[in-house]
Amino acid sequence: MIHDVIVIGGGVAGFSAATALAEAGARVLVLEARPGLGGRATAFTDPETGERVDNGQHILMGCYIETLALLARIGTSDRVRWQAGLALTMIDGRGHESVLKLPPMASPLHLLAGVLAWDALSWRERLSILRVGAALGGGAPHRPAAGSSRAADAGVSGETVRAWLTRHGQAPRLCELFWEPLALAALNQSIDQAAASYFVTVLAQMFGPDPSAASLVMPAVPLDELYAEPARRWLQDRGHQVRVNAPAKVEVVDERVTGVRVRGEHIAAPVVISTVPWHALGGLFDPAPAALAATIADASALGSLPIVTVNLWFDRPVMHEALIGLPARAFQWVFDRRAIVGGASSHLSLISSGAESIVSMTNDELIATALADVRAALPAARAAVLRKGLAVREKRSTFSLAPDAPRRPQAETAIAGFLLAGDWIDTGLPATIESAAVSGHRAATLVVD
Numbered sequence: 001m002i003h004d005v006i007v008i009g010g011g012v013a014g015f016s017a018a019t020a021l022a023e024a025g026a027r028v029l030v031l032e033a034r035p036g037l038g039g040r041a042t043a044f045t046d047p048e049t050g051e052r053v054d055n056g057q058h059i060l061m062g063c064y065i066e067t068l069a070l071l072a073r074i075g076t077s078d079r080v081r082w083q084a085g086l087a088l089t090m091i092d093g094r095g096h097e098s099v100l101k102l103p104p105m106a107s108p109l110h111l112l113a114g115v116l117a118w119d120a121l122s123w124r125e126r127l128s129i130l131r132v133g134a135a136l137g138g139g140a141p142h143r144p145a146a147g148s149s150r151a152a153d154a155g156v157s158g159e160t161v162r163a164w165l166t167r168h169g170q171a172p173r174l175c176e177l178f179w180e181p182l183a184l185a186a187l188n189q190s191i192d193q194a195a196a197s198y199f200v201t202v203l204a205q206m207f208g209p210d211p212s213a214a215s216l217v218m219p220a221v222p223l224d225e226l227y228a229e230p231a232r233r234w235l236q237d238r239g240h241q242v243r244v245n246a247p248a249k250v251e252v253v254d255e256r257v258t259g260v261r262v263r264g265e266h267i268a269a270p271v272v273i274s275t276v277p278w279h280a281l282g283g284l285f286d287p288a289p290a291a292l293a294a295t296i297a298d299a300s301a302l303g304s305l306p307i308v309t310v311n312l313w314f315d316r317p318v319m320h321e322a323l324i325g326l327p328a329r330a331f332q333w334v335f336d337r338r339a340i341v342g343g344a345s346s347h348l349s350l351i352s353s354g355a356e357s358i359v360s361m362t363n364d365e366l367i368a369t370a371l372a373d374v375r376a377a378l379p380a381a382r383a384a385v386l387r388k389g390l391a392v393r394e395k396r397s398t399f400s401l402a403p404d405a406p407r408r409p410q411a412e413t414a415i416a417g418f419l420l421a422g423d424w425i426d427t428g429l430p431a432t433i434e435s436a437a438v439s440g441h442r443a444a445t446l447v448v449d
């Protein structure tokens with residue numbers, strides 16, 4: 001079979017590119033090295049219970065335009081639950097519970113009304129948050145491009161999120177209670193390490209003119225049934241191919257791509273799109289073309305950050321909300337899978353973002369830490385019996401967004417016919433599903449235009 005385009009990688013970026021190309025009339029082959037699809041947003045079968053368990057709870061947002069377009073394309077828009085307006089229950093280190101609720105009003109009135117009603121903060125702190133809102137400004141919906149201009153508008157220049165927040169009058173307690181958990185959720189990196197430009201971009205998208213942009217959109221099925229498996233079926237139904245257990249090497253002759261090699265088999269194609277993560281780019285070539293040496297060196301130098309998830313199954317329900325923020329704890333968010341995905345079992349999923357300090361703990365230590373966090377915050381969990389705990393470590397969940405991190409590459413490369421996609425490409429966004437979807441769509445557009 002003749003392929004117009006080979007897409008390497010069966011994650012969000014790969015399926016965003018492949019489905020957009022297929023829709024535009026190209027014949028596509030997707031190659032995934034692992035036995036299962038989905039990359040960093042996937043699910044596995046728990047060997048003890050047979051239950052499908054996500055590799056980590058993922059949250060989408062109303063501002064994930066390209067991701068939502070992908071779900072619409074493959075027919076899975078009804079597999080997510082939308083929260084009308086942002087509503088977050090937070091339980092602080094002293095056990096005080098509060099709800100930050102942005103009502104469904106026009107922006108920035110929703111931010112104003114929500115923050116002013118949030119009793120976790122003193123009046124002084126509430127008013128100071130509004131200074132950040134003013135720094136972001138209103139205006140048109142923000143579609144970031146390489147070298148995001150919104151960050152430039154907000155006066156961000158190589159500073160960390162904390163430096164930017166401090167410059168905008170945010171007190172340390174406010175940073176601990178509100179900004180740090182928000183930054184960890186959005187960037188997977190502490191406000192002391194991440195560059196302010198990414199945070200400003202995310203905030204501008206969330207709190208832009210469309211109030212639904214800040215809505216949380218939660219997958220209501222195991223992650224691979226949200227997009228990877230449906231995308232595989234969508235492509236195959238239209239005559240395209242998706243192969244797993246297919247680690248690809250890119251073949252280049254005279255600075256032009258000729259196809260790929262998979263376990264000794266040459267597959268020809270005039271265009272190859274790589275969606276492999278930053279740390280895998282160098283491994284695609286044998287040997288690496290000189291024209292890509294700088295791109296590969298930058299990609300290998302990009303730091304990686306872990307996310308640790310602990311799943312806890314209790315003998316009874318212990319929370320009413322779908323998610324609760326636990327600022328200043330090892331696990332910053334707890335999700336009730338029963339409320340999100342349904343089912344009878346009381347299954348909590350606790351997330352530790354930017355989890356460098358706990359990622360080397362043993363499974364038992366991680367489970368004990370998560371259990372202690374839940375029991376400290378949720379009185380109902382103290383009497384409940386823990387039936388089972390399961391820890392999942394994703395050591396290279398996201399890439400570093402530090403101000404001095406190496407440059408992220410563009411989609412086009414110095415090798416003719418070879419394009420880059422993946423969340424780490426220069427989309428102006430942090431390492432998210434949306435960045436991956438944007439990058440895949442961008443590469444597809446470059447091919448068909």
Ligand SMILES: Cc1cc2nc3c(=O)[nH]c(=O)nc-3n(C[C@H](O)[C@H](O)[C@H](O)COP(=O)(O)OP(=O)(O)OC[C@H]3O[C@@H](n4cnc5c(N)ncnc54)[C@H](O)[C@@H]3O)c2cc1C
Nearest residue numbers: 009011012013033039040056058059248397422423432433
């Ligand atoms: C635990 C966790 C929680 C997260 N939470 C969120 C969240 O709440 N919201 C959010 O927006 N984002 C979240 N993210 C980030 C999000 O999952 C990623 O940004 C996104 O999935 C990246 O997609 P991708 O297609 O760019 O890369 P990947 O998913 O890494 O896909 C790349 C694929 O390429 C394959 N590959 C590598 N080398 C080869 C080769 N030689 N040949 C063939 N295939 C190859 C890999 O096996 C992989 O399947 C989270 C990530 C993790 C790990």
